[in-house]
Amino acid sequence: MKKTLILALIFSCLVIKSYSQNITNNLTTKQADGLRDSIGGQMADPKKFDGYLRLAMYNILKPGSEKSDMDSAAGYINLAQKILPLRNPEYSGYLNLVKSHLFREKGQRQDGKISAEKALSQLNGTNDKYHLALSYFELAQYSDDLQGLERKAKIKLLERAIFSLEGTRYLELKAFMLKDLAELYSSVFQSEKAMHLVQLSLDTYKSIGYKKLQGVYTLFGALYYEAGNYHKALSNLLLAQRTAERLNDQSMQMCQIYNIIGVTYGVLSERKNGIPFFKKALNIAKLNHDEGAIALLLMNIVDSYNKLADYRNALVMIKQIEKENPASLNSKDPFLLPLCYLRTYNNLKEFDKAKKYAEILLKLKFFGMDEVTTTSNISHELTRYYTFTHNYKLADYYLKKTKSIAQRLKDPFKIRETYYQSFKLDSVKGNYKQAINNLLSFRKISDSLFNESKSKQIKQLEIQYETEQKESEIRNKDHNIVLLKQKNMLQQMRLQKANLVRNVTIAGIAVLLIIVLLMVRQFRHKQHINAITLENNILITQKNELLERLLKEKEWLLREVHHRVKNNLHTVICLLESQAAYLKGDALEAIESSEHRIYAMSLIHQKLYQTDDIKTVDMSSYLPELIGYLKDSFGMQNKLTFSLDIDHVKLGISQAIPISLIVNEAITNSFKYAFTDDSKGTIKVIMKQDEKEIKLIISDNGVGIDMAIVNDTLQSLGLRLMKGLSEDLEADIKFENSGGTKISITFKPDPLMSA
Numbered sequence: 001m002k003k004t005l006i007l008a009l010i011f012s013c014l015v016i017k018s019y020s021q022n023i024t025n026n027l028t029t030k031q032a033d034g035l036r037d038s039i040g041g042q043m044a045d046p047k048k049f050d051g052y053l054r055l056a057m058y059n060i061l062k063p064g065s066e067k068s069d070m071d072s073a074a075g076y077i078n079l080a081q082k083i084l085p086l087r088n089p090e091y092s093g094y095l096n097l098v099k100s101h102l103f104r105e106k107g108q109r110q111d112g113k114i115s116a117e118k119a120l121s122q123l124n125g126t127n128d129k130y131h132l133a134l135s136y137f138e139l140a141q142y143s144d145d146l147q148g149l150e151r152k153a154k155i156k157l158l159e160r161a162i163f164s165l166e167g168t169r170y171l172e173l174k175a176f177m178l179k180d181l182a183e184l185y186s187s188v189f190q191s192e193k194a195m196h197l198v199q200l201s202l203d204t205y206k207s208i209g210y211k212k213l214q215g216v217y218t219l220f221g222a223l224y225y226e227a228g229n230y231h232k233a234l235s236n237l238l239l240a241q242r243t244a245e246r247l248n249d250q251s252m253q254m255c256q257i258y259n260i261i262g263v264t265y266g267v268l269s270e271r272k273n274g275i276p277f278f279k280k281a282l283n284i285a286k287l288n289h290d291e292g293a294i295a296l297l298l299m300n301i302v303d304s305y306n307k308l309a310d311y312r313n314a315l316v317m318i319k320q321i322e323k324e325n326p327a328s329l330n331s332k333d334p335f336l337l338p339l340c341y342l343r344t345y346n347n348l349k350e351f352d353k354a355k356k357y358a359e360i361l362l363k364l365k366f367f368g369m370d371e372v373t374t375t376s377n378i379s380h381e382l383t384r385y386y387t388f389t390h391n392y393k394l395a396d397y398y399l400k401k402t403k404s405i406a407q408r409l410k411d412p413f414k415i416r417e418t419y420y421q422s423f424k425l426d427s428v429k430g431n432y433k434q435a436i437n438n439l440l441s442f443r444k445i446s447d448s449l450f451n452e453s454k455s456k457q458i459k460q461l462e463i464q465y466e467t468e469q470k471e472s473e474i475r476n477k478d479h480n481i482v483l484l485k486q487k488n489m490l491q492q493m494r495l496q497k498a499n500l501v502r503n504v505t506i507a508g509i510a511v512l513l514i515i516v517l518l519m520v521r522q523f524r525h526k527q528h529i530n531a532i533t534l535e536n537n538i539l540i541t542q543k544n545e546l547l548e549r550l551l552k553e554k555e556w557l558l559r560e561v562h563h564r565v566k567n568n569l570h571t572v573i574c575l576l577e578s579q580a581a582y583l584k585g586d587a588l589e590a591i592e593s594s595e596h597r598i599y600a601m602s603l604i605h606q607k608l609y610q611t612d613d614i615k616t617v618d619m620s621s622y623l624p625e626l627i628g629y630l631k632d633s634f635g636m637q638n639k640l641t642f643s644l645d646i647d648h649v650k651l652g653i654s655q656a657i658p659i660s661l662i663v664n665e666a667i668t669n670s671f672k673y674a675f676t677d678d679s680k681g682t683i684k685v686i687m688k689q690d691e692k693e694i695k696l697i698i699s700d701n702g703v704g705i706d707m708a709i710v711n712d713t714l715q716s717l718g719l720r721l722m723k724g725l726s727e728d729l730e731a732d733i734k735f736e737n738s739g740g741t742k743i744s745i746t747f748k749p750d751p752l753m754s755a
Helices: 002-014 029-038 045-060 067-083 089-106 109-123 129-140 149-164 171-187 191-207 214-226 230-246 252-267 271-287 291-307 311-324 326-332 336-348 351-363 372-388 392-409 412-429 432-502 506-580 585-610 619-634 653-674 707-711 717-729
Strands: 616-618 640-646 650-652 681-689 694-700 732-737 741-747
Touching: 029 045, 045 067, 045 089, 067 089, 089 109, 089 129, 109 129, 129 149, 129 171, 149 171, 171 191, 171 214, 191 214, 214 230, 214 252, 230 252, 252 271, 252 291, 271 291, 291 311, 291 336, 311 336, 336 351, 336 372, 351 372, 372 392, 372 412, 392 412, 412 432, 412 506, 432 506, 506 585, 585 619, 585 653, 616 619, 616 653, 619 640, 619 653, 619 681, 650 653, 653 681, 653 694, 653 717, 653 741, 707 732, 717 732, 717 741
Parallel strands: 640 681
Antiparallel strands: 616 650, 681 694, 694 741, 732 741
């Protein structure tokens, strides 16, 4: 459901104005002035008729709906009507088409629809295919409620419009309508047909050298997004971005492209990459004074920072927007800023500040609004706030409201979130049995959504494969036709030779018969050999297919194992978090240390099932993510700096987990003991690999480790864990104190991973 809502938003973004592409060949201001000057001269009546109607359209399509423009348009229509008798169906159809535009712009939709139907009736059967197609398109604009029959009617009208343009020179208009039809088919979940139509639109645009293709590429991205192929979606959206930037597009379409790219990065769990695109979109929304877009983008940016646990930057962004544009935002969406503040202060656990915004939202009486998504978000944040502040009665009340909305929307993402919130609330209240049941339900929906996403990707690959197969079959048929022609010519030559053979002597015939008998014998022998060979080839092919299928099943099963292990480890972390709420001092510290160690292992399994290579983990991407998590967990963003020099070292799970736990222990010890009195410092992590060995160095410029503790038999758990893990790796580990602590681990690569 959530993906469908995002796709609907994408499609609504694409249609800024029906004729934003100028498919009616509308006049520029300079052209309109020139036409007005020349129309009073010696001009033939048909040209005057066309000129008046073009001036009428110029006034109708001006930005806004000023009464003076509408009156001017009506005046030009009356002048056109007086010039030529309307017995000619082409002229009368053209006139009624322009009237329909005027009525629709003025809000007189019933009159406009009647005029469009008249235009269609009059232009059918004429040679004016251009205005006939526009009449179909104009009539389709009156199907606003895209549900059921209305949607089917609009699709049918667009198909007829495109059909009427077949064989004409109006390729730009045809390409535009193909794209519009593709959007409609996607809205009824016929993605394969939509993909075919948008490809036809792109090919048609390219055939006439049309450059403004950002809308087509954006639609491609949206379709791939719906299919679950997010990397392909992002590729097309970035192509749309480059195309629009090359054309210096500063319209709201550029804003929408940036926004969709940011959303796609978020789905790919690359929110840091998405935030700059949201900010670019926000700048364009400000230039165009689009308050609705400003509100949407603010929510996207703040949500991204919150998901990254960068709560301070989220707060900075909210305050910046509030300072720049508070009045218009409050009138457009009074819930937005209080909701953003409440969510961020909840995440910061600054509940005294969160209280103010919870009370503001309650005063706004958000229940009963048309925008149920906003209502759901507010209920969710109030549930979190009252859970954190131990007001379980109100937490239960708003959680029930959130559940009710999620069930009504049938949104699996929101339903999943309610189960997780129920788990948190029951854990804090001590209802552990119910908490576990809610957590299991949360996991079940998460797995279902994960499998659904993978199924869509597989379906997309199957469609692509079937298309390639069909194209291959067509090529093979063409090749077979050529072969048949060649065989036919060869048979004719053989007939000629046969006629010559009849004229040879009896002796020659006898010799020929002997040769034929020998050839028949050889042919039968060859057939026998070929039959045996064919049987062996079929058997080998079947075995190869079986082995390939077993290999794929093994890979999927292994990926699923990693996924399940990651989920189970995450469940353990959740249970530890719940238990931590009742602990203090050393017990709490032990629980938090365990959470960090389990997260390090969980991240390994997450990396394995999210990449194509399910055997190895690239430490150059894994270690920075692990270090970032530890830095956020200990609140060391501003206190310490990190220097990372990590080669693309790929380790199997048997080596990756011990290394991750060693890094976790070493950096945690640096956070706790290396820097005192809020002193700032640097932690360096170096990992290098040559042909024989891998070397990992973790050092800081703090107070330095006490070597007596290192050599003491009664060491801390962290030191014993690092030494024990080094023994598992068959690695050499050294501890040094020279201007700080330096830990060096040297080990050999796993020979099975390099095979």
